[in-house]
Amino acid sequence: MSPVIRIPTPLREYVDGSTEIEVAADTVGDALTQLVQRSPRLESFLLDPDGRLRGFVSVFVNEDDIRALDGPATRLAPRDTVLIVPTIAGGVTSRRA
């Protein structure tokens, strides 16, 4: 069994409604690259113009945030689940909105 990427609800319409997508990847970075190649409209949500993971996207491998591991170089085992989780943020500005 290959690793799977769990797709967050807002992005499922870009992958034909799928909740999970199986990938043949050895690292988290490779897995995300495969996902974006399959569904290019996801790129603007996940990656910045330099191809790095956007700041307000968290990626977990099973229970662990990859920022506490090796980032995109984090190795994947066959049964791992990669979870893409939006960080939600905002608020008023310093002036009246």
Place this chain on the structure above:
Amino acid sequence: MTVLIGASTMETICGHARATYPDECCGALIGRAGRAPADDRRVVAAFPLENEAVDGRHRRFVISGRQHLACERLAAQLGLDVVGFYHSHPDHPPVPSFVDRALGWPWYCFLIAEVGRDEVGPIRAWMLPDDRSEFSELDFCITGKVE
């Protein structure tokens, strides 16, 4: 699309906004989204969360991926989804700011509650389109109970 929300859930949101004033509060909206984009959003419960903004919590909120993931898992245990988020705008109108737009995500509904020293309201509901160009306001309806 209309956001249907129970009166007790609104009380949870208002109570949270009052408790954290003058800082912003934030939380997740748990419920059912329906299959079609135009289907009503049924908000069954609100989960108050910690505002994880490092500083400036009177004008910023952050819900980390870890908190969000915990909500997703709890919602799934209840057979529900995270259908949106709420936050307060202390002493500011409940209208999305450019920060809300820049950092927001499509699909979710966002409830924003204006809160002052003595009262909460009005509260308005918003959603970003896929291109994140501009929030659209959603109708919302407070009912006795939503399941």
